[in-house]
Amino acid sequence: MGRGKTWTAALALAVAVGLPAGAWAGNDTDDDIIVGFATGKSGILQAYDQPAEHAAKIRIEEINAAGGLLGKQIQIVDSDTKSDRNEGVKAGQAVVDEGADIVVVTCDYDYGAPAAGVAQDEGLISFFLCAEDVKAGIEGIGPYSFSASVLAAVQGATMAEWAYNKRDVKTGYVLVDTSVEYSKSVCYGFEWMFPKVGGKIVGKDGFQNADPSIASQITRIKSLPEVPDAIMLCTYNPGGASAVKQLRAAGIDSLILNGSSLDGSYWLAAVPGLSDFVVPVQGSIYGDDPDPKVEAFNKKFEAKYGARPGSQYAYPGYVLIDVWAKAVERAGTTETEAVVAELEKMREEPTLFGPRTFTDKLHHQNITTYKIVEATDGKFGYVDEWTISEPVPMEILFGGVQN
Incomplete structure (x- = not known):
């Protein structure tokens, strides 16, 4: 039985033996608060999971140095999913068995869901490090599951609106990797927003991440009457x-x-001199973020781990510990229902990497201000920022534009 549930059993026992109900406060009777990381410390997701986990542990160190959480030190337990779904179940159970009060799971919904499901079954909060598919939350796991990142569809919508308004992109071709929900969701957002702002989608094609060649897709793009703007x-x-x-x-x-x-x-060495390539990020790792606090974090990360964050995916790890700890302090307990209630009250909650809002309907962000970085002559750099004009609707998050 998970620690999120044990408080009710403990309370019943207390009543049965004649102790006052206040003598039991669930997890708060323990000497420490425990954060369990059931993440990919090896395998294909290591490149995403480990920077985010490192950032989370920086925030834990900061909280501990400032006196802890509810006057207690936060302890860490770890288990490796090996970037394998079956191992994810084992890793989730392992950190629960070690007394985790919250289970932090891998960046991707498909790979993180098994460990998150264990947490849900045990009555514990799970936080995906940086999963961006809407199912990594209430819809796919349950009411105790959250993600610290921003929905993939928001990324696609941001690219659509920004490119139309700032780069005069009027025609676009959609090329979607159908191997995971994340990639499909990015395109859902683009396909919804681009026509809304006046753009025209002139074609769509699919491929698999493991495909050695996209020659046929390229042929279809080049066969268009005009080359698409984007x-x-x-x-x-x-x-x-x-x-x-x-x-x-x-x-x-x-x-x-x-x-x-x-x-x-x-990865830029694979495409020497790459230019005109643009992505949205929650903060710039390139030393040029307009917010000096972001660069201060980058330097702290480098001082601790010997290298700067490799991508923006480090940042949501920091955010998840930050918002969870705030909710625990406000609830005055680590008990699951109380902490979830505080998380769901957050509206534009300030964090180092942008505000966060959670509701009882959505444990993700469907609108945010993104920094825009562009590769020019083989180097990325900050060029702009953009907030989409309206949140991505729930029906788009779940299935894109229906033709």
């Missing part, structure tokens, strides 16, 4: 770098837009 590429690495390389090698010089998953200079 390619909305919805994918992630390693397939993302391969797709970009093939597009440019085929002579397609259109502006390429993508979600946040292709932030980071670690």
